[in-house]
Amino acid sequence: MPESFFVLSKEQLELATDEIVAIAKMYDRFSKIKIISNLIIIQSKTNWEKIAQRATFVKTSGQILRKMSGLFLNEEKFEVLKNAKTFVCRIINLSSNQFNIQELESSMGDMISKFSKAKVKFDNPDIIVYLIFTDKENFFGFSKKSKDKDRPKKVKNHPNELDWKLARVMLNLIGLKEGQTVCDPFCGTGTTLLEAELMKIKGIGIDFNKEMCEISKGNIKANNYKSKIIQDDFHKLTEIANEFQGIVTDLPYGRNSKTTKDPKNLLKELLSIIPKKKRFAIMFKKELGEGLKLDGFKKYEIYRHKSLTRTVLIK
Numbered sequence: 001m002p003e004s005f006f007v008l009s010k011e012q013l014e015l016a017t018d019e020i021v022a023i024a025k026m027y028d029r030f031s032k033i034k035i036i037s038n039l040i041i042i043q044s045k046t047n048w049e050k051i052a053q054r055a056t057f058v059k060t061s062g063q064i065l066r067k068m069s070g071l072f073l074n075e076e077k078f079e080v081l082k083n084a085k086t087f088v089c090r091i092i093n094l095s096s097n098q099f100n101i102q103e104l105e106s107s108m109g110d111m112i113s114k115f116s117k118a119k120v121k122f123d124n125p126d127i128i129v130y131l132i133f134t135d136k137e138n139f140f141g142f143s144k145k146s147k148d149k150d151r152p153k154k155v156k157n158h159p160n161e162l163d164w165k166l167a168r169v170m171l172n173l174i175g176l177k178e179g180q181t182v183c184d185p186f187c188g189t190g191t192t193l194l195e196a197e198l199m200k201i202k203g204i205g206i207d208f209n210k211e212m213c214e215i216s217k218g219n220i221k222a223n224n225y226k227s228k229i230i231q232d233d234f235h236k237l238t239e240i241a242n243e244f245q246g247i248v249t250d251l252p253y254g255r256n257s258k259t260t261k262d263p264k265n266l267l268k269e270l271l272s273i274i275p276k277k278k279r280f281a282i283m284f285k286k287e288l289g290e291g292l293k294l295d296g297f298k299k300y301e302i303y304r305h306k307s308l309t310r311t312v313l314i315k
C-alpha cells in the first residue's frame, strides 16, 4: 500500500495533526498513521496529493519510496525521475543531529545526476526528491509539480469574517466528503460555504441579518457556486436538518457583531438544538464556553491576541 509523508507547520500542531488524520481516515478508514512530531507518515490506498490538497497546515508532502537505513542510493530508487526533465533535492532534518543541509542536498543532486538524465532546477522542478531524517528512522520520497488551486474570490468582506484556514480545518475535522452538505447557521459573509464548495462540499448558510445574507449571496455568485442562503434565525437548522450532514460555524463575538441574543446563550441554545446524529465544528470566543458542560467534545484553543482566544468544539 502506498505510503505518504506530510510535514506539518508547528503553528497549530495538534489541530494540524488531527486534521490530517481525519482526512486520511475519511478516505480510507483502514489508513495506518504514524506520528513523529510534525512528520506524519500515512499508509493508505488514497493518493498523497488528494490528502494534501484538502489539508490546511501541510508544509511539504509527497510519496515515500522507502525507508532508509543509511544514506545509500542506487539506480532503482530513481525510477521516479525517468520521465522528468528537472529535479531538485531537499533534505528535511527533523532529527537532533546537525547536518550541513546545503552540502548534502548538492552531493545528493550530483549523485542523482549520474543515474538520471534530469537536470537540477531550483525553481519549480518536475520532481522534488526528499530525504527526511528523524531520530528514529529516515525516509526517501518525492513529490511532483502540482498547481496551486485558485482561492475563491470575495467581492465583499467584513471585519468579523472567519479566517478561511479555520473554516477549512473545521470542515476537515468533521470529515465531510465531496458531495455532502454543510450548514453554517451563522454564515456572515459565507467563508465556510466558499471553502466547502472549493472542496466540492455543498453549502447552506443561515443568517438573521439581511445585509450579511446579501454579502454571502454576492460572494457565492462571484465564484459561480451554488450554496443556498436563508435569511432566518439559526433555529431554522432544525427544520432543514435532513438537507445537511454536518455543521461548521463561527458564533458572534459580541462587541462588533449584531446578534439577536447574548452570544453565551446563543452557544447554549445552539448546542441544545443540533440533532444528535450530526457532526459539528463550532468556533467561539473562549469565555463563552465557561460554565457550560462541554465534556465529551474535542476542544482546541486558538490564541489570537491577549483579549481573544477562540475555542473550536468538535463532535
Ligand SMILES: C[S@@+](CC[C@H](N)C(=O)[O-])C[C@H]1O[C@@H](n2cnc3c(N)ncnc32)[C@H](O)[C@@H]1O
Binding pocket: 158, 160, 161, 162, 163, 185, 186, 187, 188, 189, 190, 191, 192, 206, 207, 208, 209, 212, 232, 233, 234, 235, 249, 250, 251, 252, 253, 257, 258, 259, 260, 261
Ligand atoms: C462572527 S459572524 C460570522 C462570520 C462568518 N463566519 C464569516 O466568515 O463571515 C456571526 C454572524 O452571526 C449572525 N447572527 C447573529 N445572531 C444570529 C442568529 N440568532 N441567527 C442567525 N444568525 C445570527 C450575524 O449576523 C453574523 O453575521
